[in-house]
Amino acid sequence: MDRALKQAEILLSLQNATKRYETTPVFEDISFDLIAGQITLLLGANGSGKSTLLKALSGLLKLDKGTIEPTISKEDHFKKVAYVAHESHLYSPLTVKENIELFAKLSSEKRTSEELLDFWGLFEHRNKAVENLSRGLAFKTSLVCALLGSPSILLLDEPTSALDSASLDLFCATIQDYVQKRNATAIIATHDIRRLYQIANQVLTINNGAIDSTTQVSFSEEEVVSIYIQTSLK
Amino acid sequence: MIKTLLHKDLLLEIRSKETVALFATLSLLLTVISAVGIHSSFLNPEEVRKIFPVLIWLIFIFSSTISISKSFEYEIKNNALEGLFLTGISPWTIFISKLLTNIIIVLAVHLLTIILLASFLTTPILESFHHYAILSSLVVIGYCSLSTLLTPISLSSRLKGLLLPLILLPLLFPILFAALELSSQIMLEGSLDLGSLAFTLLLVFDVIYFTAAINLFSFVVHE
Amino acid sequence: MLSLNSKKLSIVENVLFALTFGLVLYANYLVFLVVPNEKVMGPVQRIFYFHVGAAMATYFAIGVILLSSLAYLATRKKFMDQLLTSATEVAFAFCCIVMITGMIWGNAAWNTPFRWEPRLVSFLVLLLILLGMLLLRAFGDKEKVAIHSAVLGIISAINVPIVVFSIKLLPKATQIHPQVVQDRGLRDPSFVYTMLIGMIAMICFQFLLLWVRTKIETVKQQDR
Numbered sequence: 001m002d003r004a005l006k007q008a009e010i011l012l013s014l015q016n017a018t019k020r021y022e023t024t025p026v027f028e029d030i031s032f033d034l035i036a037g038q039i040t041l042l043l044g045a046n047g048s049g050k051s052t053l054l055k056a057l058s059g060l061l062k063l064d065k066g067t068i069e070p071t072i073s074k075e076d077h078f079k080k081v082a083y084v085a086h087e088s089h090l091y092s093p094l095t096v097k098e099n100i101e102l103f104a105k106l107s108s109e110k111r112t113s114e115e116l117l118d119f120w121g122l123f124e125h126r127n128k129a130v131e132n133l134s135r136g137l138a139f140k141t142s143l144v145c146a147l148l149g150s151p152s153i154l155l156l157d158e159p160t161s162a163l164d165s166a167s168l169d170l171f172c173a174t175i176q177d178y179v180q181k182r183n184a185t186a187i188i189a190t191h192d193i194r195r196l197y198q199i200a201n202q203v204l205t206i207n208n209g210a211i212d213s214t215t216q217v218s219f220s221e222e223e224v225v226s227i228y229i230q231t232s233l234k
Numbered sequence: 235m236i237k238t239l240l241h242k243d244l245l246l247e248i249r250s251k252e253t254v255a256l257f258a259t260l261s262l263l264l265t266v267i268s269a270v271g272i273h274s275s276f277l278n279p280e281e282v283r284k285i286f287p288v289l290i291w292l293i294f295i296f297s298s299t300i301s302i303s304k305s306f307e308y309e310i311k312n313n314a315l316e317g318l319f320l321t322g323i324s325p326w327t328i329f330i331s332k333l334l335t336n337i338i339i340v341l342a343v344h345l346l347t348i349i350l351l352a353s354f355l356t357t358p359i360l361e362s363f364h365h366y367a368i369l370s371s372l373v374v375i376g377y378c379s380l381s382t383l384l385t386p387i388s389l390s391s392r393l394k395g396l397l398l399p400l401i402l403l404p405l406l407f408p409i410l411f412a413a414l415e416l417s418s419q420i421m422l423e424g425s426l427d428l429g430s431l432a433f434t435l436l437l438v439f440d441v442i443y444f445t446a447a448i449n450l451f452s453f454v455v456h457e
Numbered sequence: 458m459l460s461l462n463s464k465k466l467s468i469v470e471n472v473l474f475a476l477t478f479g480l481v482l483y484a485n486y487l488v489f490l491v492v493p494n495e496k497v498m499g500p501v502q503r504i505f506y507f508h509v510g511a512a513m514a515t516y517f518a519i520g521v522i523l524l525s526s527l528a529y530l531a532t533r534k535k536f537m538d539q540l541l542t543s544a545t546e547v548a549f550a551f552c553c554i555v556m557i558t559g560m561i562w563g564n565a566a567w568n569t570p571f572r573w574e575p576r577l578v579s580f581l582v583l584l585l586i587l588l589g590m591l592l593l594r595a596f597g598d599k600e601k602v603a604i605h606s607a608v609l610g611i612i613s614a615i616n617v618p619i620v621v622f623s624i625k626l627l628p629k630a631t632q633i634h635p636q637v638v639q640d641r642g643l644r645d646p647s648f649v650y651t652m653l654i655g656m657i658a659m660i661c662f663q664f665l666l667l668w669v670r671t672k673i674e675t676v677k678q679q680d681r
Contacts, residue, residue, distance in 0.1 A: 060319065075323075078319055078320050078322040083320055088313075089312060089313055089320070090312050090317065091312070098245065103317065106239075380612075383612070384609070387601075387609065392597075397596055401590070405586060407582045446615065450612065453530055453604055
């Protein structure tokens with residue numbers, strides 16, 4: 001067994017969660033755990049509720065029923081969570097550097113903005129306003145900002161769609177490294193099975209409001225695709 | 235924390251300049267229009283002094299309510315406000331910082347407008363200017379508490395920023411009544427009567443609106 | 458029992474309906490057939506009985522606005538939001554009744570429908586506040602309108618007692634709105650009795666409207 005699975009330290013556990021949009025349920029009575037050292041892929045068709053689920057896990061969206069454990073105050077939960085969504089969560093008139101410095105100060109991050117900028121190759125763009133950035137650069141900036149203050153639960157919503165091939169490899173390596181070194185956990189909502197299957201330890205598929213979970217030490221691409229197709233046909 | 239946020243809010247305003255530009259230009263235009271109107275109606279100086287408070291508060295209400303929601307738009311854009319919450323910062327810190335920024339901008343432009351309107355209408359105001367400054371700060375505190383609370387509500391509606399005057403102005407009436415009464419006092423008697431009912435009303439509503447707004451803000455921005 | 462889910466009226470609802478209907482009829486009978494003409498004003502003064510009743514009903518509806526807003530923020534129960542929607546509309550309706558009856562009376566008494574007098578202005582402001590709440594309901598963001606309305610409801614409702622109270626502090630000379638009850642203007646005992654019945658009838662009517670409107674709102678949301 002994998003080292004991370006043996007410890008099985010549950011960082012976040014969703015219990016019997018239900019979320020409705022007006023009267024139609026997005027997901028109903030679903031439960032799963034996120035375990036330290038694991039990377040989870042969240043698969044599902046468009047409109048299946050992946051983004052809603054991630055937002056609910058971040059604490060920004062209130063569940064209609066169910067709980068997120070451990071039950072701690074909202075502020076403490078936010079501190080533990082890094083949430084990268086479709087929106088960049090950045091101030092568009094401010095520069096990359098100013099945004100990073102702002103969020104670094106607010107999350108009491110010790111590293112300097114230069115160190116952070118250097119890593120993703122953002123240094124040469126540091127004085128550009130966020131509104132003038134390309135999508136990929138904006139995504140990298142928001143990823144840097146989200147990871148400030150060493151959160152232990154990473155919620156990543158379609159992170160690969162804006163990245164070029166080289167950045168994608170760097171992204172996979174970084175997330176894997178982050179999760180293992182800090183004993184964190186990551187859940188990635190994605191359609192990009194081809195690039196991300198290698199780093200996954202758990203695959204969640206969401207379909208018609210219900211969720212299926214498969215945990216393995218590692219997956220092959222065919223396995224992930226077949227899991228996805230099986231649940232879609234249910 | 236508040237210092238960091240305040241720095242961010244002021245920097246946002248310095249970069250975008252939208253609120254100040256809109257507010258100051260609208261105030262200037264309305265001041266000129268009122269001055270032209272007063273000039274062409276041949277009022278004597280005594281009558282101008284009587285009508286001065288009405289004009290100044292009309293200009294204030296109109297230009298500030300149209301421009302104040304601008305300062306919140308960058309919080310909504312890219313969902314930056316959610317980003318702030320995700321750092322674990324409490325909503326009331328964000329509220330205080332937004333409130334202070336709004337107060338600084340609104341008060342600065344408003345005091346300039348008073349001087350401008352007074353000089354256009356050749357109404358002597360410098361001797362009683364500090365009374366105006368005290369009165370304006372009190373009005374602006376109440377005004378900004380309420381508008382900082384209601385701006386996110388109006389921005390999420392289908393009317394966007396235009397809903398703000400419709401829900402803000404009726405609630406402002408008590409403050410405006412007091413402001414009109416007290417500024418007429420300053421105009422006619424040259425000083426602010428701190429014991430008057432209007433002054434007490436103004437203070438009471440400042441306290442109520444501030445307390446209500448700081449407690450209700452998290453409901454408005456959080457789910 | 459009072460039941461929101463049934464589309465038919467229950468026994469209690471029928472009783473409330475019958476009680477209100479009877480009271481309103483009785484109040485009309487008293488106002489138009491029993492109470493003597495007022496000495497100075499003549500028959501126009503009779504509108505006063507509806508005016509005062511409607512004003513009391515408005516205050517009750519605003520009380521419901523405050524309570525349902527607080528309850529919604531605390532519990533997030535859908536019912537509280539439906540109650541708030543109805544209370545806002547009912548308060549607005551009764552506020553309109555107060556303004557219109559007041560204007561009819563004013564037209565006869567002062568020769569002008571509206572005077573800039575503190576109590577009149579305060580009700581006008583109240584009308585505008587309620588209008589703002591209705592506009593928010595109409596144009597607000599669908600997902601957030603309930604919580605936003607509750608916030609606006611609280612801040613609007615806490616206004617009312619202060620504004621009403623502060624008028625009492627103003628010097629008497631600035632007020633021309635008659636203070637009938639305080640000034641012991643009701644000499645004939647039938648005046649007092651009619652006024653009380655008128656008030657109770659209007660308040661019952663207010664609660665009946667409130668209940669029916671809430672029920673409509675519930676059924677509407679179920680059928681959606």
